[in-house]
Amino acid sequence: MQWLENRQMAGNSGPVLSAVIVTSAKNGNLRRTIAGLRNQEMRSLLEIILVTASTGRQIPRDLDTDCFFGVKVIELDPLTCRGEARLCGIRNASAPVVAFVEDHAYPDDGWGEALLGAHTGLRAAVGYQICNANPASAVSWANLFLFYGPWVEHAAPAADILLPSENISYRRDILLQYGDSLASFFENDYVLHMDLRRRGFSLYLEPAARLFHWNIDTYPAAVFYSYMNGVIFAAARSSRWRVARRLLYAGGSFLIPFIRAPRIVGDFLRTGRGKLLPGCVPALLAGLLAGACGEMTGYLLGAAKKELLGDATAGEETS
Structure with missing residues (x-):
């Protein structure tokens, strides 16, 4: 299995996957995100990186994270831009594959294993199948298709296509080659994806890695x-x-x-x-x-x- 190979890449002692969540500590949906990660079969080899603004609020202490390989909480200045916050997550991650998950998105069972299995060869980034976490609202469905249309309920694997921003995984070693400039690329992943393809890397959509996204509904x-x-x-x-x-x-x-x-x-x-x-x-x-x-x-x-x-x-x- 590819995630076992990633275990070897990590030196047989580290995590195989780091999930980076850039979050506001006041976001109650974070518990559901952590619950989805807790349901992964490979959770004992999963590292959680919580990147949050230092606003006086604390990350809830009752998240039940003992099952994971480890949890890091990184507090940043409230004025830190999104790209810098995501770069901080990459730099503090320990695993060879880093998966970004929004704090209002919930990985389905088997998400982690499918994701790691897809990270082979020159694939620098692997995207997820996006599903609707609040399907009762027409505004929710409209926003899901506005922002994730090509990846919504995508049933078949797809190679060499552009992938979404925010909810996506990368090979950490490739991203670190960008140095400090990665922060500007992280403002919108589209620019990063175009540059990765220019450098000869490929992008891949893995439909078995399903993620349920909570959409704006007003x-x-x-x-x-x-x-x-x-x-x-x-x-x-x-x-x-x-x-x-x-x-x-x-x-x-x-x-x-x-x-x-x-x-x-x-x-x-x-x-x-x-x-x-x-x-x-x-x-x-x-x-x-x-x-x-x-x-x-x-x-x-x-x-x-x-x-x-x-x-x-x-x-x-x-x-």
């Missing part, structure tokens, strides 16, 4: 999150682009809903969830429009920043 929060996700995505994607290219993409942002909508409809149909689509249309439209506005903002803010800096990095343009 309109105000959904619109805000879609907007902010668009800002972060565009800023990360275009960080090394020339000003002219940023402005071009900002001007074309109004096309984004027309590009994404058919893909999302296709994902609803692929998963057999087509009957849910009519009820999800209002939330989908709101999310698509908010996301497009966010991307426009991200491209324009980056363009303005580059203009102020004299476009000092113009020679570093990447796609």
Whole structure:
């Protein structure tokens, strides 16, 4: 089994998998995340890394973590950016494979074993099959397909495809090659995935590694999150682009809903969830429009920043 080989890679004495959870200590869903990890067959070889803002709140002490190989709690300044927090998790992990799990996402039984079995060869990253943890809400389903559409209830393994951000696993040794620059890549994994492929590594989706994701289920929060996700995505994607290219993409942002909508409809149909689509249309439209506005903002803010800096990095343009 591959996870036993990973045990040998770890020197026969360390964990085979480190689960990194960047969390707010006040998040009550964390208990359910830990419970999902506790149900893994290889839990005694699973290391838990909890990265949290030091806000005076404490990680709950009744999480029942004695079954794991070990648990580390890393407290950071509340103003630490997401990329830095995730990089901190990587650096404090001990296992050869590091799996990021959000504190509102819950691994299904067999998730860890399937994940480790898929980490072979030049696969730098392995993604999970994403399922809905709060399926009673149309807004929840809309947000699940907005942010995880291609990976929702994906029944077949898939190689060399782009993978989602946040809930994903990586080979630690490959990530450490990036040094401090990894923090900026971690603001949105899309940029990292493109760079990994450029370096000759492959990406893989393992459907047997199922993760249930709790989605935003109210309109105000959904619109805000879609907007902010668009800002972060565009800023990360275009960080090394020339000003002219940023402005071009900002001007074309109004096309984004027309590009994404058919893909999302296709994902609803692929998963057999087509009957849910009519009820999800209002939330989908709101999310698509908010996301497009966010991307426009991200491209324009980056363009303005580059203009102020004299476009000092113009020679570093990447796609």
